[in-house]
Amino acid sequence: MIRDAALVASKDLRLEWRGRVGLGQVLPFALLCVLLFAFALDPDRGVLQRATSGLFWMIVLFAAVLVVQRSFSVEGEDGVLDALRLSGLAPASVYLGKVAAIVVQLLALEALLLVAVAVLYDTTLRGWGLLLGTVLLATLGIAGAGATYGVVGLRLQGAETLLPLLLLPLLAPVLIGATRAGDVALGRSAGPGWPWAAMLGIFAVVYVSLGAILFRPLMEDL
Amino acid sequence: MTIDGSVSPSGAVAPARSPAPTSTSSRATRILGTVALVGTAALVVFGLWITPPDAQLGETIRILYMHVPTVSAAYVAFIITAVASVAYLWKRTEFWDLLAASSAEIGVLFFALTIFNGMLWGRITWGVFWRWEPRLTTTTVLFLTYLGYLAVRRVPTSTRTRGTVSAVIGILAVVNIPITHKAVDWWRGLHQEKTIFGTVDPEMQGTQLFTAYLGLTVFLVLFAWLLIHRFRLAWLTERAEEQGLDAAIAERRAEGSLS
Numbered sequence: 183m184i185r186d187a188a189l190v191a192s193k194d195l196r197l198e199w200r201g202r203v204g205l206g207q208v209l210p211f212a213l214l215c216v217l218l219f220a221f222a223l224d225p226d227r228g229v230l231q232r233a234t235s236g237l238f239w240m241i242v243l244f245a246a247v248l249v250v251q252r253s254f255s256v257e258g259e260d261g262v263l264d265a266l267r268l269s270g271l272a273p274a275s276v277y278l279g280k281v282a283a284i285v286v287q288l289l290a291l292e293a294l295l296l297v298a299v300a301v302l303y304d305t306t307l308r309g310w311g312l313l314l315g316t317v318l319l320a321t322l323g324i325a326g327a328g329a330t331y332g333v334v335g336l337r338l339q340g341a342e343t344l345l346p347l348l349l350l351p352l353l354a355p356v357l358i359g360a361t362r363a364g365d366v367a368l369g370r371s372a373g374p375g376w377p378w379a380a381m382l383g384i385f386a387v388v389y390v391s392l393g394a395i396l397f398r399p400l401m402e403d404l
Numbered sequence: 405m406t407i408d409g410s411v412s413p414s415g416a417v418a419p420a421r422s423p424a425p426t427s428t429s430s431r432a433t434r435i436l437g438t439v440a441l442v443g444t445a446a447l448v449v450f451g452l453w454i455t456p457p458d459a460q461l462g463e464t465i466r467i468l469y470m471h472v473p474t475v476s477a478a479y480v481a482f483i484i485t486a487v488a489s490v491a492y493l494w495k496r497t498e499f500w501d502l503l504a505a506s507s508a509e510i511g512v513l514f515f516a517l518t519i520f521n522g523m524l525w526g527r528i529t530w531g532v533f534w535r536w537e538p539r540l541t542t543t544t545v546l547f548l549t550y551l552g553y554l555a556v557r558r559v560p561t562s563t564r565t566r567g568t569v570s571a572v573i574g575i576l577a578v579v580n581i582p583i584t585h586k587a588v589d590w591w592r593g594l595h596q597e598k599t600i601f602g603t604v605d606p607e608m609q610g611t612q613l614f615t616a617y618l619g620l621t622v623f624l625v626l627f628a629w630l631l632i633h634r635f636r637l638a639w640l641t642e643r644a645e646e647q648g649l650d651a652a653i654a655e656r657r658a659e660g661s662l663s
Contacts, residue, residue, distance in 0.1 A: 327576070330572065330576065334556070334569050334572065334573065337561070337565055337568075337569050338556065338559045338561055338565070338569060339561070341556070341559045344552065344555055344556060344559070347548070347551070347552045347555060348552040348555075348556070348573065351545050351546075351548040351549040351552065351580075352549060352576065352577070352580050354545045354584060354587070354588075355580070355583045355584050355586075355587035355588075358587045358588065358590075358591045359587060362590075362591065377590075378590075381583075381586065381587060381590075384583070385583055388579060388583070389576070389579075392575070392576060392579060396493075396572045396575065396576075399493050399568050399571075399572065400568060400569070400572055
């Protein structure tokens with residue numbers, strides 16, 4: 183199962199690497215958001231610095247919607263999904279492969295975005311343990327829920343606009359948890375940060391497990 | 405749950421030529437409806453006149469006689485949606501699909517009412533319509549989650565795809581209820597303020613307590629009444645779509661000439 187998942191993930195990542203959609207479209211979009219927030223929230227008043235964590239995760243959520251959409255739109259072309267079903271891979275493996283590919287893409291994006299935010303919002307990155315834990319767990323949760331909704335979007339042709347409406351309210355706890363943990367890591371607020379990270383972990387475990395179970399009916403009914 | 409005994413909603417396929425019922429009401433729903441109507445009238449009388457104002461909340465306690473029931477009924481609705489969604493993925497019958505959808509629709513309606521009367525309460529208590537009070541915030545996030553569910557159901561696609569996709573969303577959404585609750589509670593944990601629930605239950609006595617439970621009962625009956633009607637309507641809509649518009653018109657004409 184792990185091997186099958188790795189197969190799907192490597193297929194997705196190879197496609198992404200060759201297509202350069204993430205690099206050419208999603209990353210510039212994320213950087214654009216960094217600028218737009220600066221335009222919206224006067225950089226001289228320190229709002230950007232105080233809200234760095236929250237703004238960072240907002241951008242990640244927006245970018246995640248695009249990454250998820252892209253990850254499944256490649257399956258919709260030329261009957262690839264049918265081929266996947268015929269390949270004999272277990273739906274759970276396909277799902278986990280998809281999640282893994284989305285996680286890798288988002289992590290790459292987050293690494294670059296973190297640098298951008300540190301430079302442009304004049305934020306000193308610290309609390310690395312908590313920061314990395316938060317990034318990993320939140321990304322896993324986002325990808326877990328995202329992959330399930332990605333295939334939902336694929337099933338409903340012409341309903342791509344639905345994805346943000348479906349995905350973002352579900353990810354509200356992730357935004358809350360990741361922002362708070364990030365605030366603690368960056369020294370913006372006092373208090374323990376690990377309980378927030380633990381919540382992100384629970385979210386990730388719950389949604390990855392549910393996704394692995396529910397992917398079968400979603401794939402079978404095409 | 406049969407409609408005039410002629411169609412069985414629990415069956416996967418309805419008999420092709422069975423006469424369509426002309427109404428969604430039955431003896432049971434008429435009784436439920438009457439109970440709901442009388443109960444609502446009683447709730448208005450108790451809530452607005454008979455009960456005394458609260459020592460702490462003053463007159464605003466009267467909003468709670470509606471606020472608590474609407475939010476409770478909404479949660480019942482979403483649990484029914486989730487259970488019916490699981491049952492649909494298991495049994496694959498139209499009954500469960502339509503039950504899940506009908507229940508979610510009424511749940512969203514009750515959530516909207518909850519947010520509305522919560523805001524009214526806020527206007528009186530805090531002086532503003534909106535504050536990031538945990539319960540109100542959670543309700544709004546979940547309200548939007550379920551709007552997504554309803555939006556999915558409106559996307560034109562095959563019945564089976566619609567059923568599967570919305571069942572999955574119905575399950576994912578209900579799992580998110582406790583997580584969102586916890587997250588928002590924690591998020592607002594540092595800003596303790598008067599909440600719409602926090603100051604109520606233990607203080608209530610006598611007619612106040614009675615009215616609170618009366619409200620809960622009335623709204624649950626109202627919910628059941630709405631659910632049955634909404635379900636039957638959904639069921640009939642499916643049948644009408646099956647038969648095609650022409651056949652439906654022909655039937656209506658035939659009925660018209662009979663009566």
